Amino acid sequence: MTKSQLQPVVVGAGPAGVRAAQTLVAHGVRPVVLDEAPRAGGQIYRRPPAHFQRTAQTLYGFEAARAQAVHSAFDSLQSQIDYRPDSLVWNAQGGLLDVLHGPTQTTQSLPYQQLVVATGATDRVLPIPGWTLPGVYALGGAQVALKYQGCAIGQRVVFMGTGPLLYLVAYQYAKAGVEVAAVLDTACFSDQLAALPAMLTQPAVLAKGLYFVAWLRAHGVALHSGVRPLRVLGDGRVRAVVWHDGRQEHSLDCDAIGFGYALRSETQLVDLLGCRFAFAPQQRAHLPERDAAGRSSVAGVYLAGDGAGIMGAEAAEWAGERAALALLADHGVAVDTARAGLLEHKLQRLQTFRTGLERAFPFPVGWAAQAPDELVVCRCEHITAGELRRTVQATGADEMNRLKALSRVGMGRCQGRSCGVAAAEILAHATGKPVEQVGRLRGQAPIKPIPIHLVHASVEVQA
Template sequence: MSGTRKTLQAVIVGAGPAGIRAAQTLAAHGVRPVLLDEAARGGGQIYRRPPAHFERPASALYGTEAARATAVHAALDSIAERIDYQPDSLVWNAQGGLLDVLHGPTQTTRSLPYGQLIVASGAADRVLPVPGWTLPGVYSLGGAQVALKFQGCTIGSRVVLMGTGPLLYLVAYQYARAGTRVAAVLDTARLADQVAAVPAMLTQPATFAKGVYYVGWLRAQGVPIHTGVRPVRVLGSERVEGVVWSDGAKEHALACDAVGLGYALRSETQLADLLGCRFAWAPLHRAHLPERDAAGRTSVASVYLAGDGAGIMGADAAEWAGERAALALLADQGVAVDAARAQALEGKLAHLQRFRQGLERAFPFPTDWAAHAPDELVVCRCEHITAGQLRETVRESGADEMNRLKALTRVGMGRCQGRSCGVAAAEILAQATGQPVERVGRLRGQAPIKPIPIHLQAASQATGGAS
């Protein structure tokens, strides 16, 4: 295996479940990969690891997922001597066989060459704005979860959680268990949708049982759960004071001091875009996603995808996909791997597809959101672009594609690079032009994919680095 170490320049981006299992697999075959992660400690969002001095037990942080989280953390710890693990390292660009990496503690950037690359970039919240969402006290569901896991605090003392998706109920459960008053869970999905999805979700009975338990536990604790709702607005002047929601017949007001908002998750695909991976529309995910085969191979030689960054499938699937992508990388480089294990992993991932379809049926995307979005709604917080401005630009210019709309309005040009506003802007554009959302395209990835100090980017350009 010593020869393998010399010939492979394997780099993994992301130390969540997918990246950790990929690194573990490579290390088991004598390869010493570089594992880059933006966070200070590995685990990803789902198993986010608190600071070393944080003394809350795993059961309090991860609930029913404590054993899985502990196992993933232990896997990373066990290979520490056999990999080059670089936390606090943001990959902000990729081109020509090089990754541009910002090292947070030192605030320096450098270019890292790679021969083989596994991108395990994970997912982020899918957000649809509501009037008042720019008030202090409004968080994404993922942000609310990060506060609890990483900082040991909650976003408020009387919290409303609204949107849809499994994360909605998980965060509600975690907050209520932590002692926070959850004033209500407001789900845009209908109860009838969730009941109809039960047969498909029973293909993963343990996961389904956890979801049923969360809902049952919340109801037993007296947490109001309303389904089939439409969020109307967040109330407040200086900060959040309440929410207004509609049940289809009338509007209801509810006092709170914080709001968690989200509509399931979306894949982080900017790095795959910069690498030149081919994209295609994925109806199940209502998004354009990088193409990959069952093993994780992309349209770009020696570039592999694993985990939620290539399609939202959950933590279990991310672990399997990370291992499978690593086996594909090794096989492509002539290293002998366990073919039966590779086939078994692909089988597990394929079997999970029906469950994923069930989740989409249980928690469907609110396709009528754009029709209800008022003109004064701020869609892009960074550039303060409203839904009305987007519609007016469409009327005046005839723009019918996202990057054209971006050029004309600056939507998606701010710090978030379209992460927060891109989904909503595409829905507005589709509604304004009367075409399916898949026809309006996607915002192209641009470097830096996340903000970096401007003097570092200037230095990179001066030395011939990425632009």
């Protein structure tokens, strides 16, 4: 196959997608780049609207230089790629991608032969009573408000959960002048101490995390570790959060909360493409299988970035480039094999650090046992933990898609993005099975909400 015959499509214009597109262009190939956002950069390097006044240093902090490098790289490609922003890929089948173009609210089917999927990640959520109150945001949502819209989610904010993002977002808010009432971390100091040797393999990254913690302490932000969030209080809006420190309950006044438990990969599109999945114990999730170069189990489909497994922005850049090199090599284009090997080596070395992070900020495996029956797990369909448990008891359901069919959990607008992790934990606890054995919610089209008349139109055309 000649370069002119290659028709690669890159889905996602975050760090992985940008570097994949850049690599393809460098080898004389013109890819189509589809991205949901109006401007490239992804979540981590999200670009504000044009004429936004805040500087890159203010927006991205230590990552300003890397963010600007990714943005500049993409800007330089614009005349050499077919770039389609505001474009949601909502279905994939038969060598076609169904794409919704936001500004026009029209959909079209785009054929592809080679596909790089770089769909990124979203927040991993474990709900507590009161989490549906106005003023409660996922950590990523709180960050989007600050980066993209230049506003805070409240005037007195509590951040809780665990993971590196917890401290980063708290730091960003405090730095922007917002009162951060407290950071409540479910991880214990002993977890972080035990993980230190592994995290020392990336000293610069570790140093940034330690700086965020030190800065918050120096500026009077209360940091609590080893906590268990209990409930959010409020009438019409958040007014306080209650947590337990292992000895007693505490209540803290606030008008907004940002919470989350690290990130989870966006895998719905990969699922529709027919890629094989396997359980990844380190990330406590079913993830698409791929080789060291990013090849999936489906010929012509390559995976890169956090959408295939949480590794961070720097690793996403390496993985995007490596996946593009694999695509080119698989179709007869000469590539630099030494560079490909170096990228794989970098990604492999980073695994030790990621293992350390998972140990430092462990998933709260006891959450399901402590979730009260009245807790709303699926807010789209208003399904409670008690309803899920009763469904299991009454029907013997022991697999996620069976539970979905019988209870409607995960059938709402979020398609299980917000409730899937929590529902799987409830099911595993209720059945006494390990979470890897209860399966995962299968991807369904449309993977995100689209106007219903467009679904009918697409079905008629494909029929």
